[in-house]
Amino acid sequence: MAIAFDSSSSGIGGSASITVSHTCSGSDRVLFVVWRTTGDATPNVSSASYAGEAMTLVDVQGANNDLNNAVYLYYILNPATGTNDISVTMQSTATIGSLAAASYTGVGSIGATNKTYGTTSGNYTNTVTTTKDNSWLVMGAYAVQSAGTGTTSRANNNDVHIFDSNGAKSPTGSYSLVAVESYGNDVGTILAEMKLPALNYSITPTVFAFNTSWKTVILHIGKYLLASLGQFTQTLNTVVVSVTRLWTKATKNSTTLTGTSKSTTSWTEESKNTSTFTNETK
């Protein structure tokens, strides 16, 4: 699913706190909120929430680098759907001037960020190097009046703006949003990359079984059982080991073999009775 604009809202402050109603819908949502403060050289946010859940600071930039006139950009991933309140409270003496908000769908996370400032009228170009293909850019800005080249205004109240790229940036690389200031005011802008959700691939490998087979070979010579050997075969070729032994003498009684010995020369006698071998020599 590609990134897309969802909805916008804005409101006027006047004290250290502000509440603005906003409606989020769709899936893989993100809500960006920008506001301006004055009257405190070291402003601090006491709380910033949407539907009671805390938002996360992207960055703060003093207009013309002066925090007496500061612009804040916050965001929250997967904000509650439906209509809920954006609530911001500043500490100490800071006063919230105005606030603007824009929500988007199809966003997985926030990537690269950058901020700029200035005091002259003209184009304010804020640039980041994206880290993921098909990201969008979003920018909170103060004291600018309109969108520049390649930039779309989504929410605006009393010169507090939210802009975006209104399209995916591909491939990854250096991209900019441009805001136009026409009166020479002190300007501050904060840019962020909106990235697509992560894709999670997986492979499930099969198990490979290497199998070998074993065979038993029984060898015998004549009437004697000599040995049994195992053999290892990995192919159809069979290796057989055989053992031979020279006959010398064998005596067979009525039931079992009794012994053998080797004579010095050769067969001397061999007789066979009418029914069985009694002895034989070689």
Place this chain on the structure above:
Amino acid sequence: MATFTKIDSFVENLAEKAINLGGTGLTVALTNTAHTATWDELADLTQVDYTYCSSRVLTVSTSAQTSGTYKLVLADLTLTATGGAVGPFRYVYIYDDSSTGDKLVAYYDYGSSITLNDADTLTIDFDGTNGFLTIA
């Protein structure tokens, strides 16, 4: 399921102690080039750029025999792209990084080329019970 495809030279390398399955060298390599039967070493692959890729080293859970059957069990591995893209790749190879020449063991075909963009992941889900391979 991704089919285990044995590298032809693997059995010889294993028999001649060129590969140690029970060591710490088993590693994943990624390529988008189809396998050639004569491939034997990591240098035969045209690998992707790993600049944005997390660790590719595999962990041996068990390497042992029981009743004459050897089983190698590997822990699952998740590759994560961070700060940039990894790929495109289609083939996931496993090789022994501790062997001379980085001998190949096996590979899996994902079926199509993929690219891990920033934060994308690829999980290699090994069978924790039946193992990566057995030798009986």
